[in-house]
């Protein structure tokens with residue numbers, strides 16, 4: 001009861017909405033934005049019924065997809081590395097709601113949620129996890145390497161922090177390609193974890209982005225831990241939005257999809273207007289352990305995890321808002337969730353009917369002739385004269 005009350009308070013009081021005749025409501029954002037060298041955006045957000053239902057749907061799909069992936073991993077159907085995103089869903093959804101598909105996204109190995117909101121289907125994500133041919137990276141990337149070039153989603157990077165300079169490069173290309181100096185630019189967001197925030201390459205990329213006024217957002221998903229190490233044990237500065245030093249930054253509640261959306265609109269506007277980069281800290285929490293080999297409760301207590309689930313859960317917050325604004329009833333939401341659960345189960349079943357790629361795919365997407373293949377983003381592959389196998393007598397010749 002107490003937990004439910006807390007969520008109700010966090011939902012913020014809707015204004016202007018009444019069941020039956022209003023489709024839009026204004027919500028107070030209960031956790032304050034904080035600004036570093038800038039005035040943060042207002043503490044309110046307007047949202048329509050359709051928007052909130054869309055956010056709920058995507059976030060719930062991510063949650064169920066991750067829970068199903070956990071089961072498939074334990075059943076040894078998914079192999080290798082697997083990092084789950086449940087708990088952090090509002091960040092992916094909030095960014096996507098603030099951006100267009102002309103804005104670039106690059107993120108860490110914890111990339112399933114971002115892949116989904118950038119347009120990959122649940123089935124294609126499952127196929128990738130299973131290493132199957134119709135996966136988002138044709139079964140050759142796995143959990144950490146999901147891409148979608150057609151929606152400017154650049155992955156999925158296994159090396160901690162390595163995606164950040166690439167994100168700065170993507171921002172550079174927006175500035176380089178703009179026709180007039182006064183044109184508003186699309187932006188690039190380089191996402192990284194608290195465990196990556198003190199890496200030299202983050203600072204090197206930020207230095208160049210500030211020097212050249214690139215439209216790059218340096219976005220730290222602070223889920224309080226890097227593997228099993230809490231932020232207080234790894235970082236001198238734990239207010240990651242201030243880490244840009246003379247680069248401005250904002251703090252956003254990463255458990256509130258509307259706060260993420262409003263905060264990201266504000267940052268996109270600042271960076272896209274030629275003011276240079278901005279730092280963002282998105283405070284969040286991961287429900288699973290770091291990866292599938294980490295039960296997640298040796299360095300934090302079960303109570304800590306339970307408390308976040310009960311008081312800050314991002315999906316519960318959207319549901320509260322839908323109900324309090326009179327947009328949906330609890331029964332309607334239950335029905336929606338039942339259908340979404342089935343959608344995920346059906347997608348998993350269909351994915352499992354697929355199979356691994358053909359051997360001939362071993363050498364594709366490595367070297368390219370540079371020529372486009374059809375209308376999609378894929379480039380024609382150039383076959384090397386020999387593909388070296390662990391047993392040299394079995395080298396593949398083309």
Ligand SMILES: Cc1ncc(C[n+]2csc(CCOP(=O)(O)OP(=O)(O)O)c2C)c(N)n1
Nearest residue numbers: 110158159160193194195196223225226227
């Ligand atoms: C350069 C490098 N060093 C170490 C690792 C091993 N490693 C993988 S994830 C991780 C922790 C990263 O934590 P954080 O940035 O907070 O991201 P989170 O997993 O919390 O999303 C480490 C040390 C790696 N992949 N790359």
Ligand SMILES: [Mg+2]
Nearest residue numbers: 193194225226
């Ligand atoms: Mg972390």
